[in-house]
Amino acid sequence: MKRSYVLGRRRWLVELVLVMCATCSAVAVTPAASDPVSNWNVIALQAAATAGQGPIVQSRTLAIVQVAIHDALNAIDARYEPYVFNGHAHAGASLDAAIAAAARNALVGAIAVGALPFPQFGPPALQAVAVARVDAAYAAMLAAVPDGLAKSDGIAIGTAAAAAIVALRSADHATTFVAYTPGTRPGDWQPTPNPVPFDPPAPADHMPASLPGWGNVTPFVMRSSDQFEPQGPPVLSGKRYARDFNEVKALGEKNSAIRSAEQTSIARFWYEGATAGWNRIARNVAAARSLDAWDEARLLAIMNLAQADGAIASFESKYTFNFWRPITAIRAGDTDGNDDTVADPAWENLLNTPAIPDYTSTHAVLGGAAAEVFRRFFHDDDVAFTTTSGAPFAGITRSFSSFSQAARENGESRIYAGIHFRSAVEDGIKHGKKIGAFAFTHVLRSLDRDDDDDRDEDRER
Numbered sequence: 001m002k003r004s005y006v007l008g009r010r011r012w013l014v015e016l017v018l019v020m021c022a023t024c025s026a027v028a029v030t031p032a033a034s035d036p037v038s039n040w041n042v043i044a045l046q047a048a049a050t051a052g053q054g055p056i057v058q059s060r061t062l063a064i065v066q067v068a069i070h071d072a073l074n075a076i077d078a079r080y081e082p083y084v085f086n087g088h089a090h091a092g093a094s095l096d097a098a099i100a101a102a103a104r105n106a107l108v109g110a111i112a113v114g115a116l117p118f119p120q121f122g123p124p125a126l127q128a129v130a131v132a133r134v135d136a137a138y139a140a141m142l143a144a145v146p147d148g149l150a151k152s153d154g155i156a157i158g159t160a161a162a163a164a165i166v167a168l169r170s171a172d173h174a175t176t177f178v179a180y181t182p183g184t185r186p187g188d189w190q191p192t193p194n195p196v197p198f199d200p201p202a203p204a205d206h207m208p209a210s211l212p213g214w215g216n217v218t219p220f221v222m223r224s225s226d227q228f229e230p231q232g233p234p235v236l237s238g239k240r241y242a243r244d245f246n247e248v249k250a251l252g253e254k255n256s257a258i259r260s261a262e263q264t265s266i267a268r269f270w271y272e273g274a275t276a277g278w279n280r281i282a283r284n285v286a287a288a289r290s291l292d293a294w295d296e297a298r299l300l301a302i303m304n305l306a307q308a309d310g311a312i313a314s315f316e317s318k319y320t321f322n323f324w325r326p327i328t329a330i331r332a333g334d335t336d337g338n339d340d341t342v343a344d345p346a347w348e349n350l351l352n353t354p355a356i357p358d359y360t361s362t363h364a365v366l367g368g369a370a371a372e373v374f375r376r377f378f379h380d381d382d383v384a385f386t387t388t389s390g391a392p393f394a395g396i397t398r399s400f401s402s403f404s405q406a407a408r409e410n411g412e413s414r415i416y417a418g419i420h421f422r423s424a425v426e427d428g429i430k431h432g433k434k435i436g437a438f439a440f441t442h443v444l445r446s447l448d449r450d451d452d453d454d455r456d457e458d459r460e461r
Helices: 011-020 036-051 055-076 095-111 124-143 149-168 239-251 261-269 274-288 293-321 326-331 362-378 403-416 422-442
Strands: 385-388 397-400
Touching: 036 055, 036 095, 036 124, 036 274, 036 293, 055 095, 055 149, 055 274, 055 293, 095 124, 095 149, 095 293, 239 326, 239 403, 239 422, 261 403, 274 293, 274 362, 274 385, 274 403, 293 362, 293 422, 362 403, 362 422, 397 403, 403 422
Parallel strands: none
Antiparallel strands: 385 397
């Protein structure tokens, strides 16, 4: 990766833009107190957003929290392989206390990153607010558990499970600064403008590249961040690039005459951070299928591990290929050497462009990863579900007949928004599916080999 650009003072604004896609996205769902696994998933998303984490950093936080919960439950009753914690609880340990302690301590460990300022994790003041809210929720939940040995044993096993995953991730390079310099040639990513007025409202545009070192973060399951790296964006002079260019130019333009009202709604529906959106889908489907605590914890853990690795892998690709965004390409269409593209210097996209290169679409990668995990977990792709969007365009409800349908629409929403080329979307979904398959077949497998629901026809080795 060629990176040599020292991010300026506006670096924090980059994360604020990403936070806008996720802040409050989990607030709309308040699970019943009788479902502590789901409840802590919501609390984790709320706390990460409150701390100032954008969707990419949130994917790491959620993976850490869900692993801690999964490992704590399986230390009480071993049904699935642990991820990192191999302890065993005393008989009778409280499930609710274990889940709460695991989630609280993992969440605080993933939010409060220390005295040094790491802008991608939010300023210390916001981290402190988030931790205070987590501690308040923790105290309230523990107050509902009767005092005694069962409670103290549950707290102990949850605390130990959280400590194990937090320690494992303490040196994963998530807080390592990496410099980056944008290119200047046709096809190179450059800081992008946003539509006028910004949609949704944003603090700035032409911002420096966000998280250029995230591709160096240690994966949770994959062997390396480039294990499934796609072939790269199309060459500027080719027909595939011209197809991508002209499609997003027509469909993604701010006042497009051919984009339908439904396509505009789809762009807005999926604009929130993929971490929050797909966790909501996981909770909804888990509730509809009446999963018990162990199965729900496993589903959320594998999905978030796959999404965390999807974010790492996508950013590795982004800053390897450094491909320009549609708005840059369309405004400079007379420089790409392609006779089938025409520049429009005044072109604007429908929604704001995140300050990261185009290829691959992280949104598409995370959607593909989540859908593949769901398909394998439920042994069926054709599972119908309905879900409602969170901020910044909260309250839009859409229904789907399958997980793959949702993943395709999630990806195509970025074309309708005018912020990604189709190649970044299609290759991103394929990228995510490979990561989801690898995660599902390599971690948290059933301990009952006579009823091993981890077997699959195309298990990655």
